[in-house]
Amino acid sequence: MPTDRKALINDIRRFNRLYTGLIGLLDETFLHSAYTLTEARVLFELGRRPGHIAPVAGGKTGFLARALQLDLAPAASEIARALQLDAGYVIRILRKFSAAGLTETRSGPDVMRRRILSLTQRGLAALTSLQAAADRDLARLTAALGDEEAVELSDMLARLSSLLDTAVASDRLEMP
Amino acid sequence: MPTDRKALINDIRRFNRLYTGLIGLLDETFLHSAYTLTEARVLFELGRRPGHIAPVAGGKTGFLARALQLDLAPAASEIARALQLDAGYVIRILRKFSAAGLTETRSGPDVMRRRILSLTQRGLAALTSLQAAADRDLARLTAALGDEEAVELSDMLARLSSLLDTAVASDRLEMP
DNA sequence: GCAGAAAACTTGGCTATGTCAACTATTTAG
DNA sequence: CTAAATAGTTGACATAGCCAAGTTTTCTGC
Known part of the structure; x- marks a missing residue:
């Protein structure tokens, strides 16, 4: 080497x-906050996926959707993969959310397709409040940086993300 | 803002x-590996502190040493702080290490100062093996990067560390 | 359209991880 | 010397998160 x-x-x-x-x-x-760290991460993940905020009525989750990389795949497993968590664990968290009225399963006429989740108004509010808290802390953390440094930092993070993405992606291909 | x-x-x-x-x-x-994630972190932390690998015989842990930022402070509490872990939890891990023959408490003539830990040969071997595994994975991860990109990445990480250090440090001063 | 494979969901049980409070011993400051 | 800090120690407890096994739903090849 x-x-x-x-x-x-x-x-x-x-x-x-x-x-x-x-x-x-x-x-x-x-x-x-009112949520545990992992719950917060799941909440963020739900918010990040438009498919989960406003599910397409009658959207198919099959081969075609997957091929097109549409974000309509079942919620729990997808979130589990994205956050590298156990599926069972995620399910429990989602049920807790559901019980607290943060999410809902807008099942159309087809009862079987029970997996597509969406945030309720209440869930969206919870998410927004969490984001605000996180933003406040980040603002405090970066307050000491000068304007130039702030821009420099932004640029570096972007470039870094790109480099790491490349690395991780090709790593995945090698060892799936 | x-x-x-x-x-x-x-x-x-x-x-x-x-x-x-x-x-x-x-x-x-x-x-x-044979260790849990937290155990591994503690092991790394032990290895990082020369004071713990080869404690200065008769070294004082008092006011002067602290003022000079010497690394002779008691092991458990210091590690707990560095890794943001509960002191009791760290103690248990350290005892487990001790029972497994990875660490020893070389108490000098002063029996009271029983807190200074050091890695045994065996502990050092365990650490080395863990490091090797981690290095292997990092090597695999970065294999896809070109030489230029590798250097660029190194430089960015260094600069990033410096910026973040500044931010965190002044954040600490504001809110101790 | 049907059989079997694959993927997702669900549950119970379990271990690791981490917290908390209480207490003792030692060290430092005044 | 006395107070207050700081470390260590312990037990009891809570939570997070994984695993394996079972069920249901979806996909694929015929």
């Missing part, structure tokens, strides 16, 4: 340590 | 999502 790769790996490890600590700090926001 | 700050916060959130997923992938390395 070339030297620069060793250096890179070392740098990633160092950064990992730093960022893990930072995430720990930011997560406190959620711990002070 | 200026527009660029909102953009920055959004970018951070996006990056957070990506990186959280990445960390989840990398953590699998440890889950497949």
Whole structure:
């Protein structure tokens, strides 16, 4: 292995340590909320998927939809995959949400298709409030940065995301 | 709040999502090892602190040492703080390590100062093996990147660490 | 359109992870 | 010397999250 790769790996490890600590700090926001950390993540994930906010009436979840990468696939399993969580665990969280009136299953005439979830107004409100809290903390955290540094940081994060995406994607292809 | 700050916060959130997923992938390395994720983190932390590998005989842990930021402070509490874990929890992990012969408490002539830990040869071996596994995974992950990209990534991580350090540090000062 | 495969859902049981409160021992500050 | 901090220690407890096994629903090949 070339030297620069060793250096890179070392740098990633160092950064990992730093960022893990930072995430720990930011997560406190959620711990002070009415939801657990994972519940919050699930809530965010529900909000991120338009298909779950406003499900297409009668939308098919079959081969075609999947091929087109439509976001209409069943909720629990998809969220579990996205967040790397156990499916059973996610189901329980979703049921808790449902019981709290945050989500609803707008089942059309076809009762079987019970899996498509959507956020209720109440769920959307909960999400918005969580987002606001998280934003407030991030604003506080980045308050010390100058305007130039802020822009620099944004640019780096974007580039970094792109690089990591490439890496992760090709890693996935190799070892599925 | 200026527009660029909102953009920055959004970018951070996006990056957070990506990186959280990445960390989840990398953590699998440890889950497949003989240690749990947290145990592995504690082991790494022990290895990171030279004071714990080779404690200075008779080293003082008092006011002076603290003022000079010497790394001779008691093990458990320090590790707990660094990793944001409960002290009692850390103690138990450390005892488990001790029982497995990974660490030892080399108490000097002063019996009272029973807190300084060090890794045994066996502990060091365990750590080395874990590091190797983690390195292997990181190498695989970054294999798809070109040499130029690797260097670019290293540079960005360093710069990013510096920016985040600044932010976190001044955040701590404001709200201790 | 039907049989079997694949994928999603669901549940119970379990371990690891982590919290909390209480108490003791030691160290530091005044 | 005394107070207050700081560390360590322990038990009891709660939660998070995984696993395996079973059920239901959807997809695929014929």
